[in-house]
Amino acid sequence: MLLQIRDLTVEVAGRDVLHDVNLDIGPGEIHALFGPNGAGKTSLFMAIIGLEDYKVRKGRILFKGKDLSGMPVYERVKLGIGLFFQRPPAIRGLKLRQLLEICCREKVDIDKLVFELAMADFLDRDVNYGFSGGEVRRAELLQILALQPDLALLDEPESGVDLENIALVGRGINRLLERGMPCKDRETRAQRSAIIISHTGYILDYVDADKGHVLYNGTIVCSEEPRKILETIRKYGYEECMRCLRRT
Amino acid sequence: MPSQDLKKRAERAREKPASFGPDLDLSVYDPHPRELPKTSLTSLSKEEQRALLEAGIDPLETNRSGSYLQMNRSVVFCQTRAEGLEILSTEEALKRYDWLESQYWWKALEVDEDKYTSFVELNWQRGYFIRALPGVRILRPVQACLFLAEERVAQAVHNIIIVEPGAELHVVTGCLVSPALKSGLHIGVSEFYVKRGGRLSFTMIHNWGEEVAVRPRTATIVEEGGIFLSNYICLRPVKSLQMYPTTYLKGEGSIAIYNNLLLAMPGSSLDVGGRVFLEASGSRAEVRTRAITKGGDIWTRGHLIGMAPNVRAHLECQGLILSPSGLIKAIPELEGRVPDVQLSHEASIGKIAKEEIEYLMTRGLTYEEARAIIVRGFMRIRGEALPQELQRLIEEAVKASTKYLL
């Protein structure tokens, strides 16, 4: 297993936002994570990457067999976890180009990446400063492509993006998960894994997920064929999802 | 006799405190140090040359149009390397040009403004005179250095810059103390004149010492279509610094922009402002300050006075508090005197946003690395299309000081 989450309970601002979450991600697997707003999806990612405010009260997270508890964020990143933020902050005085170099830890053939994502205009602008919703997503995508994580945590990559850009972001994600990127002197690794959080499911028209999960009130309440989950949610909403659960 | 009159007014203001900043006892400093011999920039000691470089002054004069170096009261080096550019001491210039006194000397500033202007008039020790002749564009910076070389010396200079019609000039002033030295006083009276369609950028880098008191007094008059751009950088310890440079936009469509970058170390007290009188229609101004405290106190002031129709001006202050002690106080003033003005301000003061640090940590950086990058980004001066060499010089100077900060 690449990632194993066992009985994970996470507290944020004095309140448990995740309860007894269990999740296994194998190498090369892509999982879709669904759930209504406030379910705790983002919190799960924050706990995996190790941000201070998301305290593991109970349970464990294992990555490549290593217990992540107490491990600083940058070490988790070095181990191969990459996070695509749903709402990244702007950073004044730091150019996107510089941030991409940080992500790669060496000079990157950024231009190649950038061409495909139509981001050339933004490279010399301050990170996320005054970016539109679509621009923010594409900047996140560039960063995660430069990071080349073994496990990509993609937090609503399609939200706030028009259809044309969803295709673009979808292509980028496919590229990340299938092929290596032109970070010089770094081996290209196949078999990348990902968890994709999606509120709408649109992104799954472009990226094939192997498994799907529904997070509701901080608990994984359903694990199924992702298309099936999506169909139910699209047709009947999360309420129906819950009813289905009660029946089984 | 006008100069008799100036002396009288100065005498009367001898004890007059300034409007802002702690009142200094000037009697403890020596305004009559011995004269120092002429020298060349490269014959200074290695340490002194390094200190010069960190204040934007290149001893080799690479890509410079000329240099002026004053140590204490003595002009030890002065050289012009460009056509249509004059660099002299103001003492020389007053002898050479009889119009200087009648048209420019104490014409932008009042001699009896406070005890510091008075002190300069009564203890006047030269200063630089830099002039770009009409239509001449001098893109390589002129470097002027005011150097405090001995303990407890008072430096009292009177500087003049004139940018004649259609000319362009970039001046870098590096002010510093000899590396071994701690205490001293620097008072600089500076009067700048930007004529019709002229363009002046004035970059001042202050690298003083822990026991040095500093009271610059600067005013600029800008004529029609002229542009005045001021970059001020003070990132080293200083005991007490107070200045409130003022620009009078007297010509239609003239522009003034101030960029201040300030750091207060423990024990430092900085009171720095920027004031612009928008006297002509269509004139425009911006005063931007970035202030960081690592334990010292910073007052940052701004004052925009809209006096003519169709003027636009903006004040901006951003403060970053990097230590539990220390103070940043932003005091903006907007003053509209006619209906058709557009004046605005924004200010924010705080510590580094945690989410920004964490964001960078998820890109593989440690907490300290992430923090350093954010602070460096904060200090980056917004480029106002400065010539490349000047931009580079500013970045180098900021970088040289950043090592003391992080």
Ligand SMILES: Nc1ncnc2c1ncn2[C@@H]1O[C@H](COP(=O)(O)OP(=O)(O)O)[C@@H](O)[C@H]1O
């Ligand atoms: N940093 C935080 N501080 C306080 N509350 C938070 C924080 N992050 C998340 N929460 C709370 O945790 C719950 C789950 O939020 P989140 O993980 O963002 O949900 P989702 O991503 O599924 O919409 C919400 O009630 C939210 O308000």
Ligand SMILES: [Mg+2]
């Ligand atoms: Mg979320």
